[in-house]
Amino acid sequence: MINKPGPQPVDPESLAIRALSFLAADPTRLGRFLAATGIGPAEIRAAARDSSFLAGVLDHLADDESAMLAFAQEAGVSPDLIARARIALSGPPVERDVP
Numbered sequence: 001m002i003n004k005p006g007p008q009p010v011d012p013e014s015l016a017i018r019a020l021s022f023l024a025a026d027p028t029r030l031g032r033f034l035a036a037t038g039i040g041p042a043e044i045r046a047a048a049r050d051s052s053f054l055a056g057v058l059d060h061l062a063d064d065e066s067a068m069l070a071f072a073q074e075a076g077v078s079p080d081l082i083a084r085a086r087i088a089l090s091g092p093p094v095e096r097d098v099p
Contacts, residue, residue, distance in 0.1 A: 010077060012085035016054035019061055019082070020044070022071045029067060033060050055090035058082055 023029045024044075034040070037056060039047055047053040061068040061082060072079045 010081060010085065012088040013051065013054055015085045016057050016089060017048060018075055019071055020048060020057045022074060036060060051089045055086050058086035062086065
């Protein structure tokens, strides 16, 4: 009996860096990302070493469903994997009681 290999585990940081490259490949997407984060193009390389920044990249994608689906297709991953990678990088979202 031959074991069929399942999908290989994806490193959350690697996936987020691929997502950042995906955003950077499209000037419009990159412009939206830079405007939303307030980070400058020259600061991206240094920021990409920070897991909270990488989680923010995945958050940004999650806020734009069409971009997230396009990235998921290009990267060959499910959108659910993108969400799990974000949680792995920053922890689960904090729910707060609002009076």
